[in-house]
Amino acid sequence: FxxxxxxxxxxxxxxxxxxxxxxxxxxxxxxxxxxxxxxxxxxxxxxxxxxxxxxxxxxxxxxxxxxxxxxxxxxxxxxxxxxxxxxxxxxxxxxxxxxxxxxxxxxxxxxxxxxxxxxxxxxxxxxxxxxxxxxxxxxxxxxxxxxxxxxxxxxxxxxxxxxxxxxxxxxxxxxxxxxxxxxxxxxxxxxxxxxxxxxxxxxxxxxxxxxxxxxxxxxxxxxxxxxxxxxxxxxxxxxxxxxxxxxxxxxxxxxxxxxxxxxxxxxxxxxxxxPTTENPVRLWVRDFDGNGTADGFLTRTVGGRDLPVFLKREVTDQFPWLKKDNLRHSDYAKKSIQELFGPEALKGAASLPxxxxxxxxxxxxxxxxxxxxxxxxxxxxxxxxxxxxxxVNGDGSLDLITGGNLFTFPPQFGRLDASYGDLFVNNGKGAFTWMPNASSGIHVRGEVKDIVEIKAGVGVRLLIAQNNEAPVLYHMK
Structure with missing residues (x-):
């Protein structure tokens, strides 16, 4: 491939x-x-x-x-x-x-x-x-x-x-x-x-x-x-x-x-x-700067207040007019979105939790x-x-094979890279146990985007597709 x-x-x-x-x-x-x-x-x-x-x-x-x-x-x-x-x-x-x-x-x-x-x-x-x-x-x-x-x-x-x-x-x-x-x-x-x-x-x-x-x-x-x-x-x-x-x-x-x-x-x-139900992360969407295009603004809830997720430099690059407030970084970190933009600016804003x-x-x-x-x-x-x-094990119950990882967050977020591809074995009642990778035989370090079961020859194979990598084909024993 x-x-x-x-x-x-x-x-x-x-x-x-x-x-x-x-x-x-x-x-x-x-x-x-x-x-x-x-x-x-x-x-x-x-x-x-x-x-x-x-x-x-x-x-x-x-x-x-x-x-x-x-x-x-x-x-x-x-x-x-x-x-x-x-x-x-x-x-x-x-x-x-x-x-x-x-x-x-x-x-x-x-x-x-x-x-x-x-x-x-x-x-x-x-x-x-x-x-x-x-x-x-x-x-x-x-x-x-x-x-x-x-x-x-x-x-x-x-x-x-x-x-x-x-x-x-x-x-x-x-x-x-x-x-x-x-x-x-x-x-x-x-x-x-x-x-x-x-x-x-x-x-x-x-x-x-x-x-x-x-x-x-x-x-x-x-x-x-x-x-x-x-x-x-x-x-x-x-x-x-x-x-x-x-x-x-x-x-x-x-x-x-x-x-x-x-x-x-x-x-x-x-x-x-x-996030939790009590302390959600929110994406606020509105044309905050009046240029005709909607803007997204990410907040996290701390003590009942919606505080910005991104650092001051990133936010003032997006909204240069905030620079006129001459906020120190320590002051910015304590400002809620309501205090940064004012309550009027949030009227009509969508809030996605x-x-x-x-x-x-x-x-x-x-x-x-x-x-x-x-x-x-x-x-x-x-x-x-x-x-x-x-x-996977022929017991008549469907098991789960999953793939993950996301590498493309901003540096502030780090990256998600702890998945090597996982097999979860079903007990027949819908409860699952993880099988170590050394036993499952699955070891995929990239960003997995799709997994497909294929009937190939006399057996079954799994194709695991990764971003910016060649697909990996596994034979199921």
Whole structure:
């Protein structure tokens, strides 16, 4: 497999006091049999100016790169949402690609959605009419026939508004006309759904219809049912108080009761910011300096007061007019956001809370209600960016393989690098025990962005995709 080659774009140069880079969220991986030979193939997305690659599986379980001239034509797109699904009911898998990178503005071509139609033999061509010309940093795509007409429709999750961190991006629900041409469904809950990082369609209520489960940064996990041709939020799920920096989401029946449970990967308890419900971290969003663009301002709660997270130098660089107050560093450190900007400046400001950093299992207790429990301590030492549910030991229960790490925080925050890839073994009842890396055989030091289980040859393999590194392939014994 080719190495992922991250570009050198640095968001911090263009967005002041951004808490983490959003330009380095790939590669993501899609799997499916694209050429009809019964073997699972792989698409691995590239970074900006690096074309994604299609790898066809051979009979011995190895993979061979498939030449696709079309992919090179779109190398300027940084694909962070990749999905194989049959859009036109012709029996083969087409390829949806959604771009991010946080380096082009909304409306520009390089972050528009794309659909590549499959000729049935693994050759792809662009369907230019597939989507309206929507363009936004996105993170995930999930297909489901929500309207019951026999073809797969599509949810696309908005990750962020380029250059305006904290302003909530639009997400999209697309209705398929049966021929792979999608029209946008006008559903108000999608206008500012959140900074989405994970989404999945699954039946959490037991009514034999799938709901949409969504997680993201600065939000609690949310569940939506299909109603009146759009989406309606379900309340009382037991998840509404967990305002996290959610990085990943997976679904599986973890305790064998026939109900779909959730695994939610968060930023972890080893993070520089350690909020609680009583002492939240907040992201305030408003045009504080009156230049026509919304600004984000990060605070932490200390003694009931919202104090700035970033140092005086960084904040006065973002808001030079604060320099006229000639604040000493010691005085600045004691000022709340209300005192820095004045109460009038906060009127109309959005306030996004972060109260819960732990990664969790959410067991479905029926009718769309969940009981949450944290993953073992080893699962809290870093972020969890990717989750794979697979029965590792053959006992009939699904275990968890997770990958994490985030290196791209400002120096003040340090970095999250304590994950080597983790295996959590299920006791059959939805309780998990960490297996040491020396026993699991997993040892991945980079920023893991995706983990995919592949049926290859006579066995099962795991592909672990890392930012700016080559993917790692593990054989499961």
């Amino acid at each position: 080719d190495r992922h080659l991250e570009d050198d774009y640095v968001d911090f140069y263009y967005e002041r006091n951004l808490p983490v880079l959003l330009s380095r969220e790939g590669p993501r991986v899609a799997k499916g049999d694209v050429n009809g030979d019964g073997l699972e193939d792989l698409y691995i997305g590239g970074a900006r100016e690096q074309a994604g690659q299609l790898y066809l599986q051979k009979g011995d379980g190895s993979f061979q790169k498939s030449a696709q001239p079309l992919f090179e034509q779109f190398r300027a797109f940084e694909d962070v949402a990749v999905l194989f699904f049959d859009t036109d009911r012709d029996g083969d898998l087409d390829l949806f690609l959604g771009a991010g990178g946080n380096n082009v503005r909304p409306g520009e071509r390089e972050i528009q959605h794309r659909l590549y139609k499959n000729d049935g033999r693994g050759g792809f061509s662009l369907e230019p009419r597939a989507f309206p010309p929507n363009s936004m940093n996105i993170s995930v795509a999930a297909a489901y026939d929500y309207d019951g007409d026999g073809d797969e429709d599509l949810f696309v999750g908005g990750r962020s508004v380029p250059y305006v961190y904290g302003q909530l991006p639009r997400s999209y629900l697309y209705q398929n006309n049966g021929q792979g041409v999608f029209s946008e469904v006008d559903s108000p809950v999608l206008y500012a759904l959140g900074m989405v990082t994970g989404a999945v369609w699954t039946d959490v209520t037991g009514d034999n219809k799938k709901e949409l489960v969504v997680a993201g940064e600065w939000m609690a996990p949310r569940v939506f049912s299909v109603a009146n041709g759009g989406l309606k939020e379900l309340h009382g799920t037991g998840l509404s108080e967990f305002y996290g920096w959610w990085q990943s989401l997976a679904v599986a029946d973890l305790n064998g009761d026939g109900k779909e449970d959730l695994v939610l990967g968060n930023i972890g308890e080893n993070f520089y910011l350690r 972060f109260t819960f950093p732990s990664s969790i299992i959410a067991l479905n207790i029926g009718k769309g209600k969940f009981s949450a429990q944290p993953l073992p301590v080893r699962g809290q030492l870093s972020s969890i960016n990717a989750i794979c549910t697979v029965d």
